[in-house]
Amino acid sequence: MLMRPDLRTQQRDFLLEITRAITAQLDLSEVLRRVLHASLVMLAGRVGIVALNNRTDGKFYVRAYSGVAAGAVPELNVKLQELMDPGDAAGFSREFLNAKLREMADAIDTGLAQSIAMPLVFARSPLGLLIVFRSYQTTITPEDLTTLQSFADQAAIAVNNAQLYGDIQHEHQRLEAIINSSGDGVLILDSDLSIQQTNDSFARMSGWRKEDLIHLPKREVIVWDHLDGPDLEDAMDSGWAGQAAASPAGDTLYVEGDMIRRDGLSLGIGITYAPLLGSDGRLESIIANVRDITTIRKAQEMQSVFISTVHHELRTPIAIIKGYASTLRRDDVDWERELIREKMAIIEDESDRLTGLVEDLLTASKLQSAQALQLNATDVDLSVLAARSAARLDSQTAHRIELSFPENFPAIVGDETRLRQVIDNLLTNAIKYSPDDSTITIGGRFSRQNVTVFVRDEGGGIPKAESGRIFDRFYRIDNSIARRTQGAGLGLYLVKAIVEAHGGEISVKSQVGNGATFHFTIPRD
Ligand code: ADP
Numbered sequence: 001m002l003m004r005p006d007l008r009t010q011q012r013d014f015l016l017e018i019t020r021a022i023t024a025q026l027d028l029s030e031v032l033r034r035v036l037h038a039s040l041v042m043l044a045g046r047v048g049i050v051a052l053n054n055r056t057d058g059k060f061y062v063r064a065y066s067g068v069a070a071g072a073v074p075e076l077n078v079k080l081q082e083l084m085d086p087g088d089a090a091g092f093s094r095e096f097l098n099a100k101l102r103e104m105a106d107a108i109d110t111g112l113a114q115s116i117a118m119p120l121v122f123a124r125s126p127l128g129l130l131i132v133f134r135s136y137q138t139t140i141t142p143e144d145l146t147t148l149q150s151f152a153d154q155a156a157i158a159v160n161n162a163q164l165y166g167d168i169q170h171e172h173q174r175l176e177a178i179i180n181s182s183g184d185g186v187l188i189l190d191s192d193l194s195i196q197q198t199n200d201s202f203a204r205m206s207g208w209r210k211e212d213l214i215h216l217p218k219r220e221v222i223v224w225d226h227l228d229g230p231d232l233e234d235a236m237d238s239g240w241a242g243q244a245a246a247s248p249a250g251d252t253l254y255v256e257g258d259m260i261r262r263d264g265l266s267l268g269i270g271i272t273y274a275p276l277l278g279s280d281g282r283l284e285s286i287i288a289n290v291r292d293i294t295t296i297r298k299a300q301e302m303q304s305v306f307i308s309t310v311h312h313e314l315r316t317p318i319a320i321i322k323g324y325a326s327t328l329r330r331d332d333v334d335w336e337r338e339l340i341r342e343k344m345a346i347i348e349d350e351s352d353r354l355t356g357l358v359e360d361l362l363t364a365s366k367l368q369s370a371q372a373l374q375l376n377a378t379d380v381d382l383s384v385l386a387a388r389s390a391a392r393l394d395s396q397t398a399h400r401i402e403l404s405f406p407e408n409f410p411a412i413v414g415d416e417t418r419l420r421q422v423i424d425n426l427l428t429n430a431i432k433y434s435p436d437d438s439t440i441t442i443g444g445r446f447s448r449q450n451v452t453v454f455v456r457d458e459g460g461g462i463p464k465a466e467s468g469r470i471f472d473r474f475y476r477i478d479n480s481i482a483r484r485t486q487g488a489g490l491g492l493y494l495v496k497a498i499v500e501a502h503g504g505e506i507s508v509k510s511q512v513g514n515g516a517t518f519h520f521t522i523p524r525d
Pocket residue numbers: 429430433434457459460461462470471475476477478482486487488489490491492493516
């Protein structure tokens with residue numbers, strides 16, 4: 001017998017007390033430990049195991065045990081799989097069940113005489129299995145079975161609650177991890193607009209410590225230096241939250257402006273607010289996604305610089321070509337041959353300038369979209385390229401161009417056309433940014449590893465603060481010379497990209513008023 005009849009009432013009280021203790025727990029391991037302990041006491045068992053259905057693979061695994069050596073657990077798991085999934089041939093039968101339980105008992109200890117298995121079922125889904133093994137055998141009455149099953153049902157409820165609680169905890173941690181790993185700033189605001197939760201990105205953007213932000217009113221943290229349009233508070237006053245939540249598209253509110261950080265600096269940010277309503281339709285919280293828009297603004301600025309530069313740079317040669325072409329085709333004038341030749345030469349030069357600019361723009365846009373420059377490598381003697389460029393440009397300028405290469409200047413492996421573009425750009429810049437009649441020197445040095453080419457001029461030079469930026473796309477120093485000279489601010493950007501594509505480096509040394517010297521170094525192999 002499972003229990004003596006006179007003990008039954010006592011047993012029920014015990015059962016009630018124990019199930020209360022179990023269902024009050026939310027920690028799954030503790031629930032399983034208590035279930036196991038209670039079943040061993042109730043059934044005077046020697047060994048007990050609780051197996052749970054793994055929700056990922058649908059298989060049963062031992063999750064708590066007593067009286068079993070840890071080494072026996074893997075084998076018990078195998079037997080459990082066979083027990084729970086007998087396959088078509090065996091099917092579920094009392095004999096099959098008993099045989100498997102017998103095998104499990106033997107795997108634990110040959111002295112085990114009886115096994116009692118109780119399924120843990122909640123809402124018709126099998127959560128697990130409770131098995132108690134005893135050293136002796138007694139008859140189990142139907143009343144005993146009913147009591148046991150009601151215990152198992154309570155245990156299943158407790159397991160289910162603990163699993164749900166575990167899931168919520170897990171989901172909570174997952175959400176926290178998502179919020180914390182987001183590159184954007186996140187604020188979760190209460191319905192009174194105080195900060196409930198935030199993340200490291202927002203702390204970085206605002207200059208506050210994350211822990212200091214909690215419970216602060218949003219208004220105290222997001223202080224606007226400049227704001228385009230109404231802020232959240234204004235939108236709330238006009239009933240935005242309710243309307244947005246009711247709209248099927250879940251309308252969000254976007255606000256953009258300059259926020260004054262805690263350290264007093266200003267930062268351009270864009271905030272997207274989304275309301276969260278509770279089941280009663282009342283506003284529970286507002287999620288704010290805060291984005292640092294400095295890069296976007298920079299890109300927008302770049303784009304407008306690009307448009308105005310291209311517009312200006314293309315318009316000038318086109319206007320010249322059109323002007324000369326329409327002058328030459330006038331029917332009422334008989335142009336002298338020499339004059340026609342001169343004007344045609346100008347048209348040709350301006351067309352070349354246009355072609356050059358379009359090519360530079362194409363290369364720049366390729367580089368911008370992270371496409372590597374294609375290099376056609378051959379042996380290239382940079383001193384020869386320099387001499388050719390110098391000779392060609394010398395005839396077109398009032399500057400003196402001098403060469404200063406050592407006799408045995410070595411060749412390198414590189415793309416001749418691209419390297420000529422580098423030398424041409426540096427020389428034309430030297431011509432553009434230094435006075436007529438001054439001297440420009442192009443020369444070289446070499447070591448065992450590298451060759452270096454320099455271009456020196458006697459112009460106004462480059463302020464130190466600008467020496468990094470002049471290699472940026474479309475960047476021109478904003479001074480009177482820039483206003484007098486033509487240029488798209490692409491030359492040095494391309495020069496740097498070409499030198500770097502050859503594994504080299506470029507830099508500039510200059511003192512304002514004392515000329516500038518550009519050096520580029522390329523590895524010899
Ligand atoms: P661009 O000449 O078309 O403006 P670059 O990219 O070649 O574009 O040069 C960028 C800027 O760097 C120029 O606008 C000019 O302000 C500055 N710069 C380049 N070379 C020199 C130089 N040799 N001396 C002084 N300033 C220079």
